[in-house]
Amino acid sequence: MGNTKSSALSKELLEELKSNTKYSEAELCTWYQSFLKECPSGKITKEQFEGIYASFFPGADPSAYARHVFRSFDTNADGTLDFKEYIVALHLTSGGKTLQKLEWAFALYDVDGNGTISKNEIQEIVRSIFNMIPADDQKNLPDDENTPEKRAEKIWAFFGKKENDKISEGEFIQGVMDNKDILRLIQYDEPQKIKDKLKEKKH
Numbered sequence: 001m002g003n004t005k006s007s008a009l010s011k012e013l014l015e016e017l018k019s020n021t022k023y024s025e026a027e028l029c030t031w032y033q034s035f036l037k038e039c040p041s042g043k044i045t046k047e048q049f050e051g052i053y054a055s056f057f058p059g060a061d062p063s064a065y066a067r068h069v070f071r072s073f074d075t076n077a078d079g080t081l082d083f084k085e086y087i088v089a090l091h092l093t094s095g096g097k098t099l100q101k102l103e104w105a106f107a108l109y110d111v112d113g114n115g116t117i118s119k120n121e122i123q124e125i126v127r128s129i130f131n132m133i134p135a136d137d138q139k140n141l142p143d144d145e146n147t148p149e150k151r152a153e154k155i156w157a158f159f160g161k162k163e164n165d166k167i168s169e170g171e172f173i174q175g176v177m178d179n180k181d182i183l184r185l186i187q188y189d190e191p192q193k194i195k196d197k198l199k200e201k202k203h
């Protein structure tokens, strides 16, 4: 820290990020500078990440969802998000390709990271999403998806699974691609707003 090396992106990382995202070299370099300004250590901790979510959902409890999102972005599982993981996250949630987004969604739902999704894992993520929906909006949800249990049940039934079955990554991606209704049920739309706000902050 503090030396000139830490304030510049390495060539390797720059090339890697350029080829894996839609961002230009200039954008990446600018973001790296603001990233270091906000996180001088070069890493975002889970607490900081939860704090960002909390600030965008003053009337709700996004902490569980934020923890799951954090886990899904922390690809090397070291408990922090470095610049690379942060940029991949930004790319995925703002403009990534559908397939990449669905791979990420699978990782989000695969809570224990064992490569399949169980019904419990669906329930857990859906519950964390519900914590972010204001009570007033929950009242307007359709009757068969207005509780975490019902919504999880609906998703599970769509995949045609029995209670103790598992959903593989391939099944998950294909299923969601084939059915826009399931896509709507597995996601929470609000994070796009968060991304927009984060982007505003950068300019």
Ligand SMILES: [Ca+2]
Binding pocket: 074, 075, 076, 077, 078, 079, 080, 081, 082, 085
């Ligand atoms: Ca990490």
Ligand SMILES: [Ca+2]
Binding pocket: 109, 110, 111, 112, 113, 114, 115, 116, 117, 118, 121
């Ligand atoms: Ca799993």
